Amino acid sequence: MKLTLLSSLLWMGSMVMAGSAPSPFVGQCGRHLTQSCSAQANATNVDSCCVEKGAGIFLLSQFWDQHAGYDNQWTIHGLWSDYCNGSYPTNCDPSRQFTNITEVLVAKRAFRLMQEMNNVWPNSAGTGHVDDFWSHEWGKHGTCMSSFEPKCYSNNAYDGMIDYFNTTVKLHKKYDIYKALRRHGVVPGHSYSTSRVQEIIKREFGMFPDLRCNTAGEIVETWMYFFVKGPVQQQILVPTGNNNATNCNATLIYPFKYPNDNANSKIW
Template structure:
């Protein structure tokens, strides 16, 4: 698995300018024998151990009506710290809830990140900024290893940029569209697929662990890839893991609807 060694650097999509500026330079580096998240219930929360949210989900959308993002790519939903039993905390720190994500990223010089988000992290109602704010405020504030005290030279909102960058970095390693296409699963108005076929195709890019996939009726529209993390969320090692949620898709007859220009969304409410 190539990804684990790359992800442990926490620098997958950073430009040379950002690296030189010290982005992530003060995020904790943890001992190699740090326990894997969810591996023990006795480990106390620290900047090197994620708890209670020790199962991390890189989540993606296939928005087809109305369509969002490129026609040959899924789009980002978020990065969620779920508890080890499939439950989750939410909106954990009201003092760090923000409504100016674009401004935060510009102030941090993360223009490449912002450009990528504008293309691949899309809201199905057209309000990308509010979507990003929601994901940080609801999920990002619940990650204990990126709290301000975990930084050695903390600057305001540093963890926000780090969280969004990590979400994008993970997304770039999980090309759901390409993985499905490699297995002959392509958007179609006539073809249908089985849940087993979809699971097998996506397990091929996730160390043989099938992600959770969701459907709106019979129509495929979400994928959640599960990980455990050894160490800090930003600098730690990500290990693919078994999904903790079972699909709501039927066993067969699943449609993979091509993206359209429809005006009414048929997708369910977002988490």
């Protein structure tokens, strides 16, 4: 869906807030929040703005991309939701498959969020604009989360999307893989026991990660699974297991970023 810049600015009107308006439901869900994938979550009297109904297992995916992001920082792949039986929905609302993410962020004056997304959520495919990647993650995964539906934002179609990005960036900051590993002496440029890396992340964050490696045995991604109490925006996470899943060998390589940049050290 295309929102022209002019119509964006007109639609923004006299807004003075920098960024999206928070969901009105977040403050109205009560003190006793319902956990996703619980029996109570599927009760008919529970509002889907206050608990994820159906797809209540969440996965925070972070990249160790050798060719994107800062040397001392993992980057974001996305925030995904699975059904409670382990299968997952995708592309749940074609009417909200927005492609002009940057334009919407500018129109909503979410400049700080946009800058953070450019820093920590680059297009790791190496081709195309960041909007392509952001649009893909929102359309495929964000539209399937009930907490971000327009009805939770006075039927505004864009605020939920911005909250999805904002929530994902906050979770990425909260679960800083690089700093967690460094505190235990695990730094790029060396090989480590896969189980050691998993145990460190579990000790730091309470979630046993699914580590993903490439065919060269290098770690490229972490997946962390959890349930959520209340709206996703509040980030009240309840860790859940993943059956010790990993496709890495017993020993993995934690590579340096930008391995070929020293080939021409006088380029600048």
